Amino acid sequence: MGKIRVVELNEKERKALAEGFRTGKSHAFRKNCQLVLLKSEGRASKEVGGILQINVVTVNSWLDRYEAEGIEGLRVKPGRGRKQVLDPEADKEKVRQAVEKERQRLKQAKLILEQDLGKQFSLKTLKRFLKKVAADTKG
Structure with a gap:
């Protein structure tokens, strides 16, 4: 020892x-x-x-x-952990347009966004992003 x-x-x-x-x-x-x-x-x-x-x-x-x-x-330094797939600043407008276009079919909006943004993500990620953006605009 x-x-x-x-x-x-x-x-x-x-x-x-x-x-x-x-x-x-x-x-x-x-x-x-x-x-x-x-x-x-x-x-x-x-x-x-x-x-x-x-x-x-x-x-x-x-x-x-x-x-x-x-x-x-x-203190844990900033920049640790997994980076966001969808950026609230850069992707917000494209997400809004895709969701407006396919309001009743979120899976379809996700496919459109994956093509437009060149990023792969889950439906759950898109829903979380929409919740976060909605919460940010309320407060």
Whole structure:
């Protein structure tokens, strides 16, 4: 068994991490704050990984980011995850026209859009897009 890596925190850092853990907007950020707090207590990476249900390598990666960038390094950076198939800005008008043309046959509108936009997507994706656009125009 190797040496346990302990993160030394001053009172200000500990307070900021505790606040991030309690009130952070994203679940991932709160979890990462908790990770650093647990490691500062002298716990092993394997134990922290077991508590948070993540891999030991992930625990150590987040620790590296915290040590390099501070608390801001614990936030998930924009651009992660799957990109949208239909862009609300660029595709909104074409979607509106296709749905107006085939108001009663959404499957047909989907086929028209796939040809026009050169993109493949499911009927469910089109319905989700329509809901999102409708919600954006109401609010």
